[in-house]
Amino acid sequence: MTEAVAAPAPKPRAGTLSRTGIRALVRDRPMIPLVLLLLFLVLASELARPGTVDPGWAGIILRTAVPLAILAGCQTLTMLTGGIDLSVGAVASMSGFVVATLVGGPGLGFGIVIALIVAGLAGLATGIGVGVFRVHPLIMTLAMSLVVFGLANVWQLQMVQTGSGVPDEFRGLGAGLLLRIIPHSLLVFIPILLMIMLGLRRTGYGQMLYAIGDNPVAARLSGAKSWQILVVLYVLSALLAAVAGFLLSGASNVASVTLANSLVLPSVAAAVIGGTSILGGRGGYGGTIVGALILTVVASLLTSLGFKEADRLILFGSIIVLVAAAYTRVTSDS
Amino acid sequence: MTAATASFEEPRTSRVDAVVGVLRRNAWALGLVVFFGLMLVFTRIIQPTYGVSGVQGLAIGVLPLAFAAAAQTVIVISGGIDLSIGSMMALTSVVAATSMKGQSEEFGVLVVALTLLLGIGLGAINGGLIVLTRVPDIIVTLAMSFVWAGAALLVLNVPGGGAALWLTDLVLGSLGNEWIPKAAVLLASLVAIIWLTVRHSRLGLWFYAIGSSHLAAFRSGVPVNRAKLFSYAVGGLFAALAGLSLTASTGNASPIPAPEHTLFSVAAVVLGGVSLAGGRGGLFGPIVAVFILSLLRTDLTFLKLNPSLATVAQGVILVAVVMFGTLVQFRRSRR
Numbered sequence: 001m002t003e004a005v006a007a008p009a010p011k012p013r014a015g016t017l018s019r020t021g022i023r024a025l026v027r028d029r030p031m032i033p034l035v036l037l038l039l040f041l042v043l044a045s046e047l048a049r050p051g052t053v054d055p056g057w058a059g060i061i062l063r064t065a066v067p068l069a070i071l072a073g074c075q076t077l078t079m080l081t082g083g084i085d086l087s088v089g090a091v092a093s094m095s096g097f098v099v100a101t102l103v104g105g106p107g108l109g110f111g112i113v114i115a116l117i118v119a120g121l122a123g124l125a126t127g128i129g130v131g132v133f134r135v136h137p138l139i140m141t142l143a144m145s146l147v148v149f150g151l152a153n154v155w156q157l158q159m160v161q162t163g164s165g166v167p168d169e170f171r172g173l174g175a176g177l178l179l180r181i182i183p184h185s186l187l188v189f190i191p192i193l194l195m196i197m198l199g200l201r202r203t204g205y206g207q208m209l210y211a212i213g214d215n216p217v218a219a220r221l222s223g224a225k226s227w228q229i230l231v232v233l234y235v236l237s238a239l240l241a242a243v244a245g246f247l248l249s250g251a252s253n254v255a256s257v258t259l260a261n262s263l264v265l266p267s268v269a270a271a272v273i274g275g276t277s278i279l280g281g282r283g284g285y286g287g288t289i290v291g292a293l294i295l296t297v298v299a300s301l302l303t304s305l306g307f308k309e310a311d312r313l314i315l316f317g318s319i320i321v322l323v324a325a326a327y328t329r330v331t332s333d334s
Numbered sequence: 335m336t337a338a339t340a341s342f343e344e345p346r347t348s349r350v351d352a353v354v355g356v357l358r359r360n361a362w363a364l365g366l367v368v369f370f371g372l373m374l375v376f377t378r379i380i381q382p383t384y385g386v387s388g389v390q391g392l393a394i395g396v397l398p399l400a401f402a403a404a405a406q407t408v409i410v411i412s413g414g415i416d417l418s419i420g421s422m423m424a425l426t427s428v429v430a431a432t433s434m435k436g437q438s439e440e441f442g443v444l445v446v447a448l449t450l451l452l453g454i455g456l457g458a459i460n461g462g463l464i465v466l467t468r469v470p471d472i473i474v475t476l477a478m479s480f481v482w483a484g485a486a487l488l489v490l491n492v493p494g495g496g497a498a499l500w501l502t503d504l505v506l507g508s509l510g511n512e513w514i515p516k517a518a519v520l521l522a523s524l525v526a527i528i529w530l531t532v533r534h535s536r537l538g539l540w541f542y543a544i545g546s547s548h549l550a551a552f553r554s555g556v557p558v559n560r561a562k563l564f565s566y567a568v569g570g571l572f573a574a575l576a577g578l579s580l581t582a583s584t585g586n587a588s589p590i591p592a593p594e595h596t597l598f599s600v601a602a603v604v605l606g607g608v609s610l611a612g613g614r615g616g617l618f619g620p621i622v623a624v625f626i627l628s629l630l631r632t633d634l635t636f637l638k639l640n641p642s643l644a645t646v647a648q649g650v651i652l653v654a655v656v657m658f659g660t661l662v663q664f665r666r667s668r669r
Binding site (some may be wrong): 139140147309321328 | 365415463466467468469470472473474476477478479480481482483484486487488597600601604610631640642643644645646647649650652653656657661
């Protein structure tokens with residue numbers, strides 16, 4: 001609204017890297033400032049405690065960031081259409097937990113299939129609610145997280161005698177480091193990364209996501225069946241969340257129905273820092289991954305500086321507001 | 335409270351018309367009241383011992399959640415949403431509990447007043463940041479939920495603190511008739527005082543105006559930024575009341591925000607018939623919705639069902655209500 005009354009921005013002066021120039025850079029190539037910020041944080045980690053930054057450290061950062069990056073992928077995809085998926089925490093926790101309870105009896109493969117089916121059904125219900133019944137995604141996914149969490153709890157009470165713990169395969173995949181540097185979880189993450197990035201750029205489906213988020217009416221008038229796209233989207237998001245849950249339970253060697261809940265807000269934050277607009281139509285997965293890395297490095301830096309949990313939370317929140325504000329500044333008025 | 339949601343009337347032709355108008359505008363909320371009444375009867379049937387103490391417990395348990403729902407409602411009516419309400423509750427609760435511990439009763443009055451001011455301040459910071467940065471409400475309040483939760487941990491590391499006796503006395507027990515819990519009276523009177531004042535001042539008009547159309551409000555000369563900030567400040571006041579009632583009903587405070595508090599407030603807003611798009615609804619519906627959701631949980635325990643199923647039921651009800659609401663809107667717009 002204020003743009004309407006604001007004076008027109010002064011013309012950029014030739015030859016100097018003016019403010020408008022920086023704005024254009026951030027707007028058109030958001031990756032550059034993001035990567036610079038990440039490098040700055042890595043440098044800060046090294047300066048704060050010399051000798052911290054080595055390949056082993058990088059491996060651990062990467063390993064911590066992978067589940068967050070996958071969950072942030074769910075947020076990126078849904079935010080592109082103007083939605084949000086707050087059920088990722090419940091779905092991820094449920095998936096890890098279901099596999100851990102089934103691995104002792106029917107076996108790992110069976111457990112994974114069941115977890116994926118349950119996650120897919122949850123996603124299907126969410127997608128139908130959002131796509132067909134036009135329930136606000138915030139409400140729909142919030143409600144779905146209640147449903148999934150409640151059902152997982154019921155399951156927990158059923159399985160309390162036979163609970164057998166996180167399978168070794170997940171532990172190897174989630175926590176293992178090849179040569180103590182390269183996390184095994186990249187084995188899962190790289191295909192996901194390629195799928196999302198290529199899917200968004202090269203496929204009609206990916207373009208549809210942007211179209212729906214940018215202007216739903218125009219998308220509908222140009223023949224996009226938005227409800228079909230949304231149903232598929234939320235199923236996809238739930239399946240991704242389930243995979244993140246497998247890795248997370250492996251990395252932490254914990255199977256609990258609340259395991260991934262603390263990652264929901266950071267996953268939204270990673271997507272926002274990465275330049276995806278919650279209003280839809282703008283963003284991408286590359287930025288989100290850098291966003292997830294930034295959040296992980298910040299968390300580790302704050303821990304190594306001896307900040308208490310309280311200070312870390314405060315700084316974390318402030319950083320998110322600052323970065324989001326910077327984005328809005330450079331992208332809105334031009 | 336029903337009167338609160340019914341202004342903007344056309345010139346009254348007759349008293350009957352006015353009454354019918356009020357009823358029609360509050361049909362959803364009244365339906366909820368009837369439903370709540372039926373649920374109470376049902377509860378009594380499945381658990382014949384459910385009586386005075388049950389109603390007491392319900393009212394005390396509902397108090398913080400109802401204030402949280404009120405906070406969310408004011409903000410949603412103004413076209414925003416606040417995901418930091420749970421954290422603000424934790425922060426105000428620990429601030430009150432730590433400063434009241436071991437102090438005199440009179441000092442408690444000062445603490446309560448300052449805590450309410452703190453709530454207004456927290457809300458104003460949320461709103462101010464949204465106005466200043468122009469970042470969507472969801473993102474700002476999500477980020478601020480970290481900040482307030484961190485601040486709560488700074489104030490108090492582990493659950494503790496204390497509450498002035500008069501404050502505890504304010505929510506526990508009954509007033510006059512043993513069937514009328516003090517907590518319910520407190521809730522009704524405080525919400526009525528604050529909301530009626532706001533609603534009938536220029537502020538209330540602004541809230542509904544920016545909620546229904548930001549652009550139209552701006553063009554008609556509503557100071558949209560100030561209005562937004564004030565809506566979050568009023569929300570903060572209610573959040574502080576919610577935090578205080580946590581302290582009052584338990585006698586201490588926990589610095590860890592219960593994640594369900596924020597979710598619950600959003601759920602109550604939707605169930606209460608307030609459109610998430612803003613500009614519509616009142617406080618009455620969401621508060622009744624809180625009572626229903628809480629009683630539902632109690633009922634499921636009485637039915638010897640797994641309490642986790644109550645969580646499932648809450649989710650399903652939430653979705654069902656929203657779908658129903660959307661269908662009704664569809665049919666109206668087709669006509």
